[in-house]
Amino acid sequence: MSETTHTSNPPPVAASKSADITNWDVENTEFWESTGKKIANRNLWISIPSLLCGFAVWLYWGIITVQMLNLGFPFAKSELFTLMAIAGLTGATLRIPSSFFIRLAGGRNTIFFTTALLMLPALGTGIALQSQDTPLWVFQLLALLSGFGGGNFASSMSNISYFFPKKVQGLALGLNAGLGNFGVTTMQILVPLMMTFGVFGALGGDSMTLQNTSGTLIGKIPSGSETWIQNAGFVWLLFLIPLAFAGWFGMNNIRTPEVSPDIGSPFKAFSIITCMLLVGFITATVGLWLILPESANGSGFNVPKEIVLVIVIASTVFLLKLFPGDIKQSLTRQYQIFGHQHTWVMSVIYTMTFGSFIGFSAAFPLAIKVIFGYSHVAGADGILTHDTVNPNGPSALMYAWMGPFIGALIRPVGGWIADKVGGAFVTQVVSVVMVLSAIGVAYYMKAAYASATPEEYFVPFFLLFLVLFAATGIGNGSTFRTIAMVFNKEQAGPVLGWTSAVAAYGAFYIPKVFGEQIKATTPEYALYGFAAFYGLCILVNWWFYLRPGAEHKNP
Numbered sequence: 001m002s003e004t005t006h007t008s009n010p011p012p013v014a015a016s017k018s019a020d021i022t023n024w025d026v027e028n029t030e031f032w033e034s035t036g037k038k039i040a041n042r043n044l045w046i047s048i049p050s051l052l053c054g055f056a057v058w059l060y061w062g063i064i065t066v067q068m069l070n071l072g073f074p075f076a077k078s079e080l081f082t083l084m085a086i087a088g089l090t091g092a093t094l095r096i097p098s099s100f101f102i103r104l105a106g107g108r109n110t111i112f113f114t115t116a117l118l119m120l121p122a123l124g125t126g127i128a129l130q131s132q133d134t135p136l137w138v139f140q141l142l143a144l145l146s147g148f149g150g151g152n153f154a155s156s157m158s159n160i161s162y163f164f165p166k167k168v169q170g171l172a173l174g175l176n177a178g179l180g181n182f183g184v185t186t187m188q189i190l191v192p193l194m195m196t197f198g199v200f201g202a203l204g205g206d207s208m209t210l211q212n213t214s215g216t217l218i219g220k221i222p223s224g225s226e227t228w229i230q231n232a233g234f235v236w237l238l239f240l241i242p243l244a245f246a247g248w249f250g251m252n253n254i255r256t257p258e259v260s261p262d263i264g265s266p267f268k269a270f271s272i273i274t275c276m277l278l279v280g281f282i283t284a285t286v287g288l289w290l291i292l293p294e295s296a297n298g299s300g301f302n303v304p305k306e307i308v309l310v311i312v313i314a315s316t317v318f319l320l321k322l323f324p325g326d327i328k329q330s331l332t333r334q335y336q337i338f339g340h341q342h343t344w345v346m347s348v349i350y351t352m353t354f355g356s357f358i359g360f361s362a363a364f365p366l367a368i369k370v371i372f373g374y375s376h377v378a379g380a381d382g383i384l385t386h387d388t389v390n391p392n393g394p395s396a397l398m399y400a401w402m403g404p405f406i407g408a409l410i411r412p413v414g415g416w417i418a419d420k421v422g423g424a425f426v427t428q429v430v431s432v433v434m435v436l437s438a439i440g441v442a443y444y445m446k447a448a449y450a451s452a453t454p455e456e457y458f459v460p461f462f463l464l465f466l467v468l469f470a471a472t473g474i475g476n477g478s479t480f481r482t483i484a485m486v487f488n489k490e491q492a493g494p495v496l497g498w499t500s501a502v503a504a505y506g507a508f509y510i511p512k513v514f515g516e517q518i519k520a521t522t523p524e525y526a527l528y529g530f531a532a533f534y535g536l537c538i539l540v541n542w543w544f545y546l547r548p549g550a551e552h553k554n555p
Contacts, residue, residue, distance in 0.1 A: 019108050019248075020255045026165040039252060040163035043107070044172055046246045048179045050115045051156045053239050055183030056190075057118050058091045058149030059084075059358075059507065060232055062365045063191045064129070066396050067229050069369060070212040073132050077370055081515025084362045086143040086288055088507030089312070091150015093284040095501035096316045097276035098154040099494070100330055104276075105269035106253030106260040107159035113270050114152045116244040118236065121145035125233030130205040147284065150504055151277070153180065154497050162259045181408040184361045188401035192216040194231040205230050212373070215395025262326065276327070279319045287312035291512075305512055309505055337494045342486050342552070345544050346479065346495065347502045349427060352537040353475035355503040356434070356530065357407045359510025360469060365400035366511075369393075370518055371445060372454045372461075384450065386521065392455045399462060406466055407473035414477025422554035423481035424545035430475035431541060434534045437471065440464040442527035449523055482545065485555035 026036040065080040101110045124142045128134045157173060164172040193216050198204055207226040214221040221227070253260050263269050290303040290311075321331050337343045370386075373393040379385045418426045444461040448454035480496075487495050510530075517526045545552055 019251070020106075020253050022255050024162075024254050024256050024259070026163070032165055036163075036165075040172070043163050043251050044160055044176060046243070046250050047111060047156055047160055048176055049239065050111055050243050050247060051152060051176060051180030052183035052186060053115070053118060053236055053243065054149035054152035054156075055180055056149070056187035057122055057236055058087055058146050059184055059362050060125075060187050060191060061087050061143055061146065062362045062400070062511075063188055063397065064125070064229070064232050066365045066369045066400075067192075067195060067214060067227065067232070068129075069366075069373075070210050070214045070223075071132065071208050071227065071229060072211040075136060076519075077366075078515045078519040079136060081363070081366060081511050081518065082292055083139055083143045084366070084511035085508050085515065086140055086292075087146040087150070088359070088362055088509070088511060089288060089505065090144050090147025090281065090284040091507060092147075092501060092504035093287075093312055093316055094147050094151025094277060094280040095154040095497070095504055096313070097280050097320055098151040099158060099497035099501065100320075100327065101155040101273055101276070102158045102162070103260055103330055104263065104272050104326055106255070106263040107162070108247065108251035108253045109263065109266050109269040110155050110273060111159060111251055112244060112247035113273055114148065114155060115240060115247055117148045118152075119240050119244075121148065122233050122236040122240060126204070126230045126237075127233075129230040129233060132208070144281070144285065144288075147281075148277075149183075150507065151280065153177075153504075154500060156180065157500075158497065162254055178408060178411055181404075181411075184358075184404040185401050185408065188365070188397075188404065189217050190235065191232045192397040193218075194235045195227050195229055196221065198228050199231060200228075200234055204228060204234055212389050213391070213393070213395065215398040217398060217401065219398070220395050272327075276320065276323070280316055283312050283316045283319065286315075305509065309509070313502070313505075337487075337498060340487070340495075342544070343495055343498065345540060346483055346486070347499050348540055349482075349537055350476075350479045350499040351503040351506060352431065352434070352534055353427075353472050353479055353503070354500065355506025356510070357404070357469065357472040357476060357506075358504060359506030359508075360465070360472070361404040361407070362507050363511040363514045364403050364465070365396040367514055367523070368396035368400060368462075371448050371523060372396075372458050374454075375452045376449055376454060377452045384521070386449070390454065392453070394455060394458050394462075403466055403469040407469040407476075410470050410473040411477045414474035415480055416477070417474070418478040418481035423478045423485065424541055424552075424554045426478035427475055427482065427541050428538065428546060430471045430478065431534050431538045433471045434468060434475070435531050435538070437464045437468040438527045438531035438534060441468060442524040442531070445527060446522075446524035449521070482555045486552050 026032045061083045065083055068075065068080060121142050124145065128138050128142055157177060160172055160176045196216060198207060207228050210221065210223045210225050210227055213223050214227065253263060255261060287308045291305050291308045321328060373390055373396065374386050375388040375390040376384050376386050377388055414426060441461060441464045444457045448457040448461065451457065483495055513526045513529065514523065517523045544550060545555060
């Protein structure tokens with residue numbers, strides 16, 4: 001029997017006997033207090049850890065690749081950076097179809113199925129990491145599948161927005177997004193610890209011996225120690241399996257005309273999700289085939305990454321529109337946001353904030369390892385070499401988690417300040433801070449990459465990077481305020497979904513740029529380029545929202 005209520009005199013229903021809710025009016029105070037709040041909170045507290053695991057699986061290549069270097073896996077540093085880039089591009093692309101899952105498939109069906117799909121890359125990664133003979137293409141395929149975790153953000157946020165009344169929707173969405181983003185920090189702390197012992201026994205496979213010093217949150221691990229790198233994948237099964245059960249038995253589909261009226265059977269819902277995800281996988285795969293170097297994919301096309309991103313986004317949007325029926329009708333209405341100039345303005349500005357946060361989160365660990373974990377000394381020909389292990393180098397696995405932690409933790413502060421003084425003003429200040437800190441990071445990065453003792457430059461490099469992470473978090477909060485003020489209620493949701501998808505490409509773009517510049521032995525150029533982009537955002541933000549006569553003044 002479906003759970004039913006009457007908004008004029010809602011009964012105090014304590015629990016649902018069915019996954020489907022047919023009457024749902026959370027704006028009615030009596031209904032909310034007697035019935036809605038308990039159901040909404042139950043769905044929220046299953047959604048949060050599911051999204052957290054999604055972020056963790058999406059971005060765990062940043063930690064795995066560091067340990068692959070420490071173990072001597074037979075791959076070039078630039079090839080390892082491509083694994084993060086592959087996961088980043090796929091995860092961002094999958095956010096586009098994921099924005100429309102709830103209406104077409106239902107919230108409970110969507111969260112259960114997309115959470116269960118994360119088991120595929122988690123299990124596969126654990127198996128692949130058991131041997132150093134595993135070819136590069138296998139890791140590339142698994143990085144592609146890790147994109148499931150990146151796409152889940154769009155469907156998760158859309159689903160939770162329907163469960164809560166407007167008066168508490170900001171808090172609910174903030175908890176879902178903020179605690180979900182802590183999946184990055186959770187992963188960066190948990191994975192190094194889990195790799196230190198054989199927690200899965202014989203089922204987990206044999207250990208490997210570290211060739212270089214590694215580390216965890218609590219200290220360094222000397223070379224010669226045993227490590228179980230495969231646990232980086234297997235550990236997430238401990239969470240994903242019970243979370244899939246919790247999603248199936250504890251969450252709900254809201255079967256009202258405004259939310260998910262015609263979702264049919266779960267099998268139909270899973271089929272729709274699968275087909276739409278396949279579109280994202282196909283376009284992302286074609287993009288990667290065009291963009292990755294010949295050593296990584298065998299094509300050798302090397303199409304400029306900026307052009308590829310435009311092709312991937314445009315083709316994904318176009319191909320989804322070809323779906324018949326409800327999908328086509330829903331997208332036709334949603335696509336009206338593309339005629340609004342501020343959709344494109346906020347896509348640029350939000351990319352500066354969240355795109356930088358997610359991209360730096362993916363690249364930070366390996367950047368620390370590559371720049372400070374090796375001594376940069378001249379060879380016999382006088383040319384600098386970058387392959388001599390630095391015994392005094394800082395452990396990337398000890399420090400890398402701090403940046404994403406600060407960026408996620410400080411996000412609500414940005415929104416709170418923006419409510420007081422205006423979103424565009426906060427974004428402008430943050431942009432200036434990001435320019436200055438990026439230039440500072442580049443300066444110390446250049447000095448370290450030309451030094452036999454790069455650890456001397458680590459403290460200022462690290463502190464400035466933490467400032468950069470903090471600025472991205474504050475700016476992320478302020479841009480939410482600006483979008484809410486500039487767009488009407490119908491448009492604000494689709495715009496948030498679209499901008500989050502575009503900005504998520506930072507998880508691809510930033511590691512890709514880092515990898516290219518590491519290969520060119522000029523890693524500082526990456527930060528100089530990002531600083532130039534932040535400077536452009538200062539001008540864009542001022543022109544549209546702060547200059548005299550602006551249409552929307554300091555929204």
